[in-house]
Amino acid sequence: MKIFHFVLCMTLFPALGMCAKQSAAGPRSTTITYELYSWNKASEGWCFSILTMTDRAKSPEEIFAKQQTLCGVASLKQRISKMSRGTELVWMRNPYEGTAIKGTESVAWPPKEIMNEVKKFAGTRAVKVVW
DSSP states (O other): OHHHHHHHHHHHHHHHHHHHHHHHHOOOOOOOEEEEEEEEETTTEEEEEEEEOOSSOOOHHHHTOGGGEEESHHHHHHHHHTSOTTOEEEEOOOTTTTSOOTTOTTBOOOOHHHHHHHHHHHHHTTOEEEO
C-alpha cells in the first residue's frame, strides 16, 4: 500500500505543479488583428476604416461604409484608445491597386509623418501598428 501511495504521489505532484504554473501565468490572450484603410477626402482630410482581418480583399462597400468611417487623425486615435492591449492594426495598401475595381483608387497611405504619429500613439496604448 505504501508503494501505491508513493507511485500515486510521484505521478500527481508534477501534474499539479504544471497546473499551478499555468494558472499563475494568467489567462492566455489572443491577439486581435484588424485591417486599417486610409484615404484622403478633399472635404474632410484623411479618413480611415478599421475592419476585422480576414483572408480576402475587402470590397469598396466594406472599406468605405459610413458606419466604419473615421475622419481625422484625432478620430482614429480615439478609436485606437478603446482597443484592447495587444491588438494589432495592419495598415493596408490598396487591395485592388493596378486593377479596374471602381471606387478603390483613393485608398492610399497618408504621409509618413501621420503614419508614424498614429503608430507612436498606438504604442502608448499597447496597440501594435504595422505596414
